[in-house]
Amino acid sequence: MRTRPLKVALLGCGVVGSEVARIMTTHADDLAQRIGAPVELAGVAVRRPDRVREGIDPSLVTTDAAALAARDDVDVVVEVIGGIEPARALITSAFEHGASVVTANKALLAEDGSTLHEAAEKHGADLFYEAAVAAAIPLVRPLRESLAGDKVNRVLGIVNGTTNFILDRMDSTGAGYSEALDEATALGYAEADPTADVEGFDAAAKAAILAGIAFHTRVRLDDVHREGLSDITAADIASAKRMGCVVKLLAICERATDGRSVTARVHPAMIPLSHPLASVREAYNAVFVESEAAGQLMFYGPGAGGAPTASAVLGDLVAACRNKLNGAKGPGESAYAQLPVSPMGDVVTRYHISLDVADKPGVLAQVAMVFAEHGVSIDTVRQKGKEGAHDGAWLVVVTHRAADAALSATVEALRGLDTVRGVASIMRVEGE
Numbered sequence: 001m002r003t004r005p006l007k008v009a010l011l012g013c014g015v016v017g018s019e020v021a022r023i024m025t026t027h028a029d030d031l032a033q034r035i036g037a038p039v040e041l042a043g044v045a046v047r048r049p050d051r052v053r054e055g056i057d058p059s060l061v062t063t064d065a066a067a068l069a070a071r072d073d074v075d076v077v078v079e080v081i082g083g084i085e086p087a088r089a090l091i092t093s094a095f096e097h098g099a100s101v102v103t104a105n106k107a108l109l110a111e112d113g114s115t116l117h118e119a120a121e122k123h124g125a126d127l128f129y130e131a132a133v134a135a136a137i138p139l140v141r142p143l144r145e146s147l148a149g150d151k152v153n154r155v156l157g158i159v160n161g162t163t164n165f166i167l168d169r170m171d172s173t174g175a176g177y178s179e180a181l182d183e184a185t186a187l188g189y190a191e192a193d194p195t196a197d198v199e200g201f202d203a204a205a206k207a208a209i210l211a212g213i214a215f216h217t218r219v220r221l222d223d224v225h226r227e228g229l230s231d232i233t234a235a236d237i238a239s240a241k242r243m244g245c246v247v248k249l250l251a252i253c254e255r256a257t258d259g260r261s262v263t264a265r266v267h268p269a270m271i272p273l274s275h276p277l278a279s280v281r282e283a284y285n286a287v288f289v290e291s292e293a294a295g296q297l298m299f300y301g302p303g304a305g306g307a308p309t310a311s312a313v314l315g316d317l318v319a320a321c322r323n324k325l326n327g328a329k330g331p332g333e334s335a336y337a338q339l340p341v342s343p344m345g346d347v348v349t350r351y352h353i354s355l356d357v358a359d360k361p362g363v364l365a366q367v368a369m370v371f372a373e374h375g376v377s378i379d380t381v382r383q384k385g386k387e388g389a390h391d392g393a394w395l396v397v398v399t400h401r402a403a404d405a406a407l408s409a410t411v412e413a414l415r416g417l418d419t420v421r422g423v424a425s426i427m428r429v430e431g432e
């Protein structure tokens, strides 16, 4: 084993960074054996240098992240700061100074992954980012390497723990959205500003990364159709229950059936209780990958948290260090397919629609005609009289599969009918 250590610059020492440092210290001997050389921290860049950081030599702590990332003696830079800048400039500088990079930065990868990949390629370095998607769950490496010889057609999953916790609470306790969000905040799942999670930005960034790798195509955050959770009501959850379904915030990346384009989307959807994703509770994540030769694969585990995210970072760190030692390089960006990313309107899906209607002759026929006029076939219709009302009813329609554009045009036309007093809820149905 080589005795001269490989040097690691740690950019960021928050929830994830402090766990990375702790594992590097406590598992130093094992890591050295697995890599073939000892690995040591060259420095730790932080915003608040006065904070006590147990287990970290204070002489390694600096507020000058730029100088640390640019040190010529650093072999691997670990970026766990997050956000677009200064992370992008620091990573680019690390490549320019000969280091490989391990990052957990989903926002940056989804926004401008190509700049990072190109810089890594130019300097013959590794860019690894297992921790950017679903923390400890191995997904990036299986897609990038294990399935590199197969053809992935679909990636479908729950990739945000906060929203899964909220929906699980709404389902199991009957709580409303705000109440469930308050509980998620009190337990530390949701952040003080929960927008990134509840509005689907976090899941959309992960969907962009997964779609890019799965389909060998550049997919950016802007290419991902995104709908969040904030409009979901206890009534939607109850409707799903009556259908034998649960509501989940899903990230869905699909190759079109003709193979010529792809789509990526994040939105709440009903899935049947019999689907394996329905049993993913609390803040857990799970992702289904469907590929031509392998068939269906499911990856499940903790998708957030300091230690689980650090586990993924450490796996990448070991791989990057091994490559440094052997003068080798891992896989770079694979975007050769360059498939166009189609808009949401082209996605083929099913809708569950609850309508508040007048209860009189001809209403059902009128509603059915609107579906027919838009080429949308109805699967089931259920009518329920409204309690206490003499002339009103709930009409619940579930459609067969149709283009999302046709489904949303149908809903718009239904809103225009005199006999339709309101569209109480619209939700896509997936996983059948």
Ligand code: HSE
Residues within 6 Å of the ligand: 134, 159, 160, 161, 162, 163, 189, 197, 202, 303, 304, 305
């Ligand atoms: N906030 C994310 C979640 C974890 O709730 O899953 C980090 O991506």
